Amino acid sequence: MPRGRRTIQLMNLPWGMKNPASSMATVTLLILAFLCKGLRSQFPGYDLKALKAVTVQRGLCIHIPCNFTYPTSEDLHPGELYVYWIKKDGASSYIGYTRNYFAGIVASNDKDQSIVSFAGNRFQLTGNPSEGDCSFSINDVKFEDEGQYYFRFEKGTLKFSYSYILTRVSVTELAEKPKILNLSEVVLGKSTTLICQAPGTCPWKESWTRPQISWSNLPGAATAQNHQHSNGSWTFASGFTFTPSLQDQGRALTCSVRYPAVGRTVANTISLEVLYPPQVIRITRPGHPDFSAQKEELVVREGDTVSLLCEAQGKPIPSVTWMKKNKTLNNHMQGSKETLQLSSIKSEDAGMYECQAENLHGSIRKNISVIVQYRPKTMTFNVTHAHRRDPALARGCPREVASGSQLTVQEGNLLRLLCKADSNPAATTSWFKEGRALEKLPDDWLELVNVKAEDQGDYRCQAQNAIASAEGFLHLLVEYAPKLSKKPQKNTTCWRKDNDILCNCSLHSKPPPQIHWQLDGKTVTENTSTADLKVSSSVQKNEVTSSLIWTGGPDGDLSIICLGNNSLGVYTMQFLLHSLKTGAGSHSAVLLSGLCGALLAAVVFLLCLGLIKFYKKRKATPKAAIPEAMDSANYVNSANYVNSANGGQQRANNSSLIYSNILPQGQRSPHVGPPKAAGERTPKPRQIPRPPSPSAEEPDEVHYTTVAFKSKGPPPQVEESVEYSEIRRE
Structure with missing residues (x-):
């Protein structure tokens, strides 16, 4: 300190003095001194900002930031600025004046000032006092460092102690464990560096006081990872690099740190957790032990309830999701397990279901086909x-x-x-x-x-x-x-009644036919009926019956045609009526016809015998009979015998009945009649009007009914398949 400078010294008070007056004076002076100090502390411009309390572990360091101000108006004699951090002693003290001694000083920029022995060089001013920075630090903290500290400055004749602002330092036993860093980066197959960092960041100017770090159960060699900060402090650490495998899962690693200055060692032991993407995924069916997790399909029946459990392994625990057609389904989560519930399964629930397990390091999927x-x-x-x-x-x-x-x-x-x-x-x-x-x-x-x-x-x-x-x-x-009705009660025919002609035509088809009549080329329908010609129809489902009544019909040859048609075709039925001549000579005509027939048969027999003899004599080729086509389809035999449908003969027992033959469909073969005498001509067949063909594409079915009345002898007998429809005359 500069010469002649006065200091205030704390001394023990002599409470045992014998002069009471002197003692009272001393106490009064001391009280006045403290009152004056308190009064000066309240002067404007004197201020200090510092932490009121700090806690530090033994063997570590602590930095206490601080700023102070004082009024420059009182700085009448500029000089060197000296600052002091003083530990307040709780023991009794007195005020005295010396030149180079000030009790309890732990840190100062005054090189001539003595420092208390327990502080050594562990207390350091870290700020620039000329800039109002009064910060300081304590290294290798010991239990003796615990207490209250205040700040004082001296500049020329200006001296001031901020004793009313105290910073309390508390010291605890070193309990902080070393930190092991980068544990979240221990991923399977990925190179990782683990670092053990010692507690505390301090200057540690002396190497022997620096922390000493060691590892145990390492899978590799460790190297120092120390780092010095811009303020001169140090962070001490040790690290090692390795590539984790599943064998490292759960490996116990211990990092120990020893602090030589205080003889204290702290350690941290961890169980190594190797992170890896989902690697195992299983789909099971609870309650069905026969269901193999290796199956890729599940067969169930409609209406069943199905539960599928998906499990996955990975670090961290993967999240499991059920999906169908890239759509997430509602599931029941159980940690790394997830249940897919399909209640009252329907055919629409069939398809491919996908279980996906995923964490931060990857994903895995498994499919199962549900067959309903x-x-x-x-x-x-x-x-x-x-x-x-x-x-x-x-x-x-x-x-x-x-x-x-x-x-x-x-x-x-x-x-x-x-x-x-x-x-x-x-x-x-x-x-x-x-x-x-x-x-x-x-x-x-x-x-x-x-x-x-x-x-x-x-x-x-x-x-x-x-x-x-x-x-x-x-x-x-x-x-x-349209087709001809085959019902017996639906007879399709024509007959005469007195002077009238009556006809019925019954046809069936789908859709039902429309029937109209043609009389010698004239068309008659139900809508065109007249007083003489009346047409009526009756319909039963697909069958139509049309009736024709011709009042006062002609007695000569007639052609009556029934036409039935629908969208699919036309059916034609033709009735041929010849002139009607009957009377008393009818029986004689029949007898004459029979005699002529017998005579003709005898001639044929004799002729055949002559031919046989001639053949035998000549031994030549057989003599063929001269065929003669006969149109037997255009007459009705009014004799006592007529041909029936089966080729037999029937006797006409009623002369009032007239039989008409209905020709079957298809071509008919010509019949061979008896040979004719020389010079006799074969009569030319009579031309009968034919109904028009309704369509060129499809030939119509045409049926003919022929009615003939003859006064001469009976015609020769011929055998042919003829359908007869009865024509009754009343």
């Missing part, structure tokens, strides 16, 4: 048909119809039906019609070749699998062109 078996349902039919005139039409172009649909097909067409049912496993199908099993093709198609009207009805398909069966049906409607 269910009974046959949603019956549908594939239908194809080909037209009878062009079988290529509609082939290869099936259309799908629902169960219960109605199909319409034309007679003669080809129809193919395929029954399909939505089911799992696939169902086998069987066809039935009116309880009768139908045979299908090997490719499961039911084929109806040349569809007939009798094929109309309900066709039922039964689909059966291992679970249940189901049925579907189609109603088939067959459309066909």
